[in-house]
Amino acid sequence: MLFAVxxxxxxxxxxxxxxxxxxxxxxxxxxxxxxxxGKWRHIWRCVGQYSNLSVFDVESNDELHDILWGLPLFPYMSxxxxxxxxxxxxxNA
Structure with a gap:
């Protein structure tokens, strides 16, 4: 499953x-x-912001949830x- 985050x-x-x-x-x-x-397939910096746009390839919603909650900066993120x-x-499809 692919997700843009x-x-x-x-x-x-x-x-x-x-x-x-x-x-x-x-x-x-x-x-x-x-x-x-291979779970975090792409990461791009958003110009002029302390932000990124990333693409994740994971098995489930729950796996993505666990990955995001495991981010050390998670408490400071939207x-x-x-x-x-x-x-x-x-x-390419």
Whole structure:
């Protein structure tokens, strides 16, 4: 199952700098492992925002839910999920 996921991050300005750095490092490692596994297929930065647009390829809604809740930055995110289907005009389909 493919999902487009928009993640907007809003880390509190008063968060301890050490906690901030550690959380961001853990987020990067977690996301890169998911990318290597093929579950996090694409990630793009949204220009001018602390946001990304990503595509996930997972087995179920529950798996995506668990992945998103496991993000170290999850407590500081607003997330919008859109299920995707193959487009009939896609030449690669």
């Amino acid at each position: 928009k993640m907007d991050v809003a880390i509190p300005a008063d968060l301890d700098p050490g906690v901030r750095a550690d959380t961001i490092a853990r987020e990067k490692a977690y996301s890169q492992e998911l990318q290597k596994s 997330i919008e999920v859109t299920p995707l289907a193959v487009h009939p005009s896609d030449i």
